[in-house]
Amino acid sequence: xxxxxxxxxxxxxxxxxxxxxxxxxxxxxxxxxxxxxxxxxxxxxxxxxxxxxxxxxxxxxxxxxxxxxxxxxxxxxxxxxxxxxxxxxxxxxxxxxxxxxxxxxxxxxxxxxxxxxxxxxxxxxxxxxxxxxxxxxxxxxxxxxxxxxxxxxxxxxxxxxxxxxxxxxxxxxxxxxxxxxxxxxxxxxxxxxxxxxxxxxxxxxxxxxxxxxxxxxxxxxxxxxxxxxxxxxxxxxxxxxxxxxxxxxxxxxxxxxxxxxxxxxxxxxxxxxxxxxxxxxxxxxxxxxxxxxxxxxxxxxxxxxxxxxxxxxxxxxxxxxxxxxxxx
Amino acid sequence: xxxxxxxxxxxxxxxxxxxxxxxxxxxxxxxxxxxxxxxxxxxxxxxxxxxxxxxxxxxxxxxxxxxxxxxxxxxxxxxxxxxxxxxxxxxxxxxxxxxxxxxxxxxxxxxxxxxxxxxxxxxxxxxxxxxxxxxxxxxxxxxxxxxxxxxxxxxxxxxxxxxxxxxxxxxxxxxxxxxxxxxxxxxxxxxxxxxxxxxxxxxxxxxxxxxxxxxxxxxxxxxxxxxxxxxxxxxxxxxxxxxxxxxxxxxxxxxxxxxxxxxxxxxxxxxxxxxxxxxxxxxxxxxxxxxxxxxxxxxxxxxxxxxxxxxxxxxxxxxxxxxxxxxxxxxxxxxxxxxxxxxxxxxxxxxxxxxxxxxxxxxxxxxxxxxxxxxxxxxxxxxxxxxxxxxxxxxxxxxxxxxxxxxxxxxxxxxxxxxxxxxxxxxxxxxxxxxxxxxxxxxxxxxxxxxxxxxxxxxxxxxxxxxxxxxx
Numbered sequence: 090x091x092x093x094x095x096x097x098x099x100x101x102x103x104x105x106x107x108x109x110x111x112x113x114x115x116x117x118x119x120x121x122x123x124x125x126x127x128x129x130x131x132x133x134x135x136x137x138x139x140x141x142x143x144x145x146x147x148x149x150x151x152x153x154x155x156x157x158x159x160x161x162x163x164x165x166x167x168x169x170x171x172x173x174x175x176x177x178x179x180x181x182x183x184x185x186x187x188x189x190x191x192x193x194x195x196x197x198x199x200x201x202x203x204x205x206x207x208x209x210x211x212x213x214x215x216x217x218x219x220x221x222x223x224x225x226x227x228x229x230x231x232x233x234x235x236x237x238x239x240x241x242x243x244x245x246x247x248x249x250x251x252x253x254x255x256x257x258x259x260x261x262x263x264x265x266x267x268x269x270x271x272x273x274x275x276x277x278x279x280x281x282x283x284x285x286x287x288x289x290x291x292x293x294x295x296x297x298x299x300x301x302x303x304x305x306x307x308x309x310x311x312x313x314x315x316x317x318x319x320x321x322x323x324x325x326x327x328x329x330x331x332x333x334x335x336x337x338x339x340x341x342x343x344x345x346x347x348x349x350x351x352x353x354x355x356x357x358x359x360x361x362x363x364x365x366x367x368x369x370x371x372x373x374x375x376x377x378x379x380x381x382x383x384x385x386x387x388x389x390x391x392x393x394x395x396x397x398x399x400x401x402x403x404x405x406x407x408x409x410x411x412x413x414x415x416x417x
Numbered sequence: 418x419x420x421x422x423x424x425x426x427x428x429x430x431x432x433x434x435x436x437x438x439x440x441x442x443x444x445x446x447x448x449x450x451x452x453x454x455x456x457x458x459x460x461x462x463x464x465x466x467x468x469x470x471x472x473x474x475x476x477x478x479x480x481x482x483x484x485x486x487x488x489x490x491x492x493x494x495x496x497x498x499x500x501x502x503x504x505x506x507x508x509x510x511x512x513x514x515x516x517x518x519x520x521x522x523x524x525x526x527x528x529x530x531x532x533x534x535x536x537x538x539x540x541x542x543x544x545x546x547x548x549x550x551x552x553x554x555x556x557x558x559x560x561x562x563x564x565x566x567x568x569x570x571x572x573x574x575x576x577x578x579x580x581x582x583x584x585x586x587x588x589x590x591x592x593x594x595x596x597x598x599x600x601x602x603x604x605x606x607x608x609x610x611x612x613x614x615x616x617x618x619x620x621x622x623x624x625x626x627x628x629x630x631x632x633x634x635x636x637x638x639x640x641x642x643x644x645x646x647x648x649x650x651x652x653x654x655x656x657x658x659x660x661x662x663x664x665x666x667x668x669x670x671x672x673x674x675x676x677x678x679x680x681x682x683x684x685x686x687x688x689x690x691x692x693x694x695x696x697x698x699x700x701x702x703x704x705x706x707x708x709x710x711x712x713x714x715x716x717x718x719x720x721x722x723x724x725x726x727x728x729x730x731x732x733x734x735x736x737x738x739x740x741x742x743x744x745x746x747x748x749x750x751x752x753x754x755x756x757x758x759x760x761x762x763x764x765x766x767x768x769x770x771x772x773x774x775x776x777x778x779x780x781x782x783x784x785x786x787x788x789x790x791x792x793x794x795x796x797x798x799x800x801x802x803x804x805x806x807x808x809x810x811x812x813x814x815x816x817x818x819x820x821x822x823x824x825x826x827x828x829x830x831x832x833x834x835x836x837x838x839x840x841x842x843x844x845x846x847x848x849x850x851x852x853x854x855x856x857x858x859x860x861x862x863x864x865x866x867x868x869x870x871x872x873x874x875x876x877x878x879x880x881x882x883x884x885x886x887x888x889x
Contacts, residue, residue, distance in 0.1 A: 167557055167841060168668040168883030255703045275859055361699065363645055363855035367848070380529060381848030382878070 154396070161390035178390035187368035188391060192398065194279065195370045199347040202283050202290075207339050209287065210294025211332075215324045217295070218302040229299065233292040240289060244356035247285045252360065273361035282353050290346075294339055301335040302328055337413065341406050348399050351376070371395045483508040484515035489772045491516045494531065495546035496523040497759065499795025503786050507779060514772045516544075524548065528844070531764070535560050543767040544777055546759050547592060549583040550648070553664060553841040555762065556591050562763040563589040567774035572782035579753075580800030582836035584760055586666045591762060593777040596790070596797035598720035598757030599830035600656055601823065602741045603727075605734055608637070608715040616741045620657070620685055623744045627694035630715055638693065640716040641708060642686055643700040644857035644864060647850040648756055653718065655837050656743050656754025657682045662840040663887070670840055670884040672875050674868040681746075687864040690857070697858045706730035718743070720756040721798035721827040724817050735816055740823035742830065753834035758800065798827065805831055845878050 164174035182188055213232060217225045235243065250256045251272040262270040272281045305328060313323050329336075351372040358365035367381075368374035375395060379388025483505050493504065493516050504518045519542065521527045528551055534541035535558070547555065555561050564570070569590060573581055580594035604616060612633045617623040627639035643649055654660050659678035663671030673679060689695040696714055698704040708714040710731040717723065717738075728735065745752055761777040763770055780786050787804050790797045799805050811824045840846065853871045856862035862870070872888070879886045 166881070166883040252703060255707070275861075358851075360702070363699075363851075363858040366855065367852040377848055382845040383532075384845075 157389040178387050182391045188374050191368040191371045191374050203343040206287050206290050209291045213295045214298035232295050235289050236293040240352040244353045248360040273364040278364040301332045305331050485512040488515035492542040493518050493544040494521040494542040503789045541764045543773045547762045548759050550839045550843045553839050557841040561591040562770050565590050569778045577800045577831045579834035579836045592760035593781040594760050594800045595781040596758045597800040597831050599827050599834050600754040601826045603719050603738045604716040605737050606739045607737045617744045620744045627689050631694045638696040641714050642695045644854040646700045647847050652754045652756035664838045664840045671887040674872040683865040683868050724815050725796045728817050736819040738817045739821050740826040753830040755834045
């Protein structure tokens with residue numbers, strides 16, 4: 090199957106590398122570079138190594154997606170059974186104000202949560218990297234801990250902390266003279282979720298960025314110090330640009346994650362049902378339509394639309410990264 | 418909604434579902450809200466029922482299942498506390514049948530799994546616990562075995578009429594009733610005495626009492642009304658003579674949230690909500706318990722199983738609560754409502770329908786089973802009349818109500834309650850209810866407005882599902 094070619098021939102596309110569609114596992118992009126550098130003669134073992142992943146991808150990604158597309162073109166009714174309905178379900182989704190409200194809300198959420206999380210992540214990573222923190226190893230672990238807590242548990246914990254008339258923060262706000270603050274009111278629910286998700290994800294970003302900062306050769310920093318650069322200058326003018334590819338990648342990962350916001354609002358909804366509506370986020374809309382209202386066909390159509398939106402955004406991000414020369 | 422997927426869970430949003438059903442389960446098991454949320458959220462089969470109970474039933478043969486070799490095996494999906502003990506007793510007393518209890522999740526979670534198993538034609542249990550309101554959703558997809566040929570109908574003489582009519586559709590019987598949740602009014606006798614409020618006999622008395630209490634103490638509310646809880650509101654509507662659905666099988670469905678009775682109901686509660694004379698905390702939330710315990714809520718309209726959760730969550734006012742019959746729309750009437758309760762249904766496709774029928778008939782309709790079901794562990798309120806009518810049961814006392822005997826009120830309500838005609842679209846009702854009625858809690862819509870909105874939503878949904886819908 091694999092033919093030898095001259096070394097000068099352009100490297101063929103590595104087997105199994107699919108265009109970024111935003112649906113694959115996050116590390117797919119990172120794995121791409123070494124794969125493409127490999128000489129052709131070494132592709133056969135490569136294909137063997139990635140085949141389990143491809144099999145899993147096919148079984149748990151492509152087949153269900155195909156089924157979802159098929160299901161979205163059917164309409165099943167309680168009375169009268171199932172019939173082919175073409176794009177009727179898509180039309181319903183595209184005309185659903187609730188669905189688009191959720192899309193807008195999640196875009197606002199992403200626009201705030203992702204930059205703040207990455208900025209905080211970089212701030213703390215730089216702090217640890219600069220060696221100005223005592224017991225840095227201990228604190229790095231502490232920072233990472235929220236990420237190790239499952240999202241469900243974190244959301245439950247935060248719900249208790251923020252519960253009006255019950256949690257300590259509501260009391261604190263009252264003591265501070267803010268009156269009765271309801272973190273789950275329709276105005277504050279989105280900021281509340283943003284805070285929770287930032288809390289959960291900052292440690293993850295710290296860890297990645299810290300590793301990336303550590304990989305900057307020591308002599309580069311030393312040279313800057315010799316030239317008389319201050320710490321702030323080194324961090325902002327030297328290190329920040331050097332970890333830019335990492336930050337771009339984190340933007341990408343965080344954004345894809347943010348667009349799929351589901352766990353936190355669904356748990357908060359259990360505590361404060363009035364705060365989180367049926368279509369609070371697009372994923373909740375899909376879930377509530379399919380499982381909640383039992384309309385699997387409409388749910389499938391909404392899921393496909395959502396996948397297309399995220400796919401388009403991911404491809405856009407991919408194009409930007411490619412133009413920025415990230416993929417050589 | 419697919420024909421095969423009708424009974425799908427309402428757990429999804431975590432809202433309609435979790436609340437409507439998980440919460441009832443939470444209340445009955447007395448589990449903390451946290452546990453409920455965690456379990457429900459994980460879709461876990463949190464097996465609260467399988468905990469060993471010290472000194473539960475009389476100890477049996479070694480082993481555990483109590484099964485005899487060569488017995489016919491049945492699987493049973495159920496989640497309520499104490500069901501394991503009842504099953505054990507059955508296995509001991511019925512050598513030919515061996516029932517294995519599995520917890521497939523509470524309420525909505527289980528319905529989702531059951532629907533999936535039915536669609537896949539594999540993995541469904543022989544017997545499933547299904548609440549009254551969900552039965553029609555499984556009936557319309559022809560997923561349940563008609564128990565009439567197996568003689569389960571004999572059990573009728575021992576069942577409260579409301580329970581029995583809810584398992585019947587036409588000439589078929591699709592389940593065996595187990596427990597019920599008739600409504601009654603628990604009031605804080607101290608607060609009522611302090612403010613010289615008489616126990617309201619009618620709903621206008623009730624509204625007047627709300628006025629009087631609120632005038633005397635601006636922080637106090639007569640009770641809590643959670644607009645977001647569909648089952649709570651539907652039970653109250655039923656008691657008020659304003660149940661919005663009419664359904665008797667087939668493809669004709671009546672939906673009426675905007676008729677005169679429904680509007681009167683909506684206006685009554687909106688009046689009290691608007692004047693802050695009732696609180697609107699989420700049912701079974703810490704806020705609600707705090708209100709009951711701190712004197713902010715002077716009464717609780719409660720199903721018979723309500724005290725289980727209440728007792729676990731209040732401290733200061735324990736012993737102060739007295740039970741009274743529900744207020745009536747007109748003096749002298751006797752309208753009762755029901756909130757909750759389960760049945761056992763035999764699922765189609767199993768090879769042992771006859772044995773399964775024997776099991777469900779015994780489970781809901783035998784003194785042996787009810788000795789355990791009405792015990793401290795299970796704490797179910799019977800639809801089984803020999804127990805309902807027994808002086809020993811009626812004279813029981815509860816910690817929340819001191820030396821008074823609330824079962825007298827609830828047993829009477831159980832006998833007189835009328836059956837609700839649950840629509841086969843309850844899954845969607847529960848899911849879509851939450852968003853719409855949250856507007857009432859937020860104060861961005863009134864209850865009559867929410868009724869109007871919901872009427873349109875449900876009519877649209879039901880028509881899309883192929884029903885012939887009658888409005889009004």
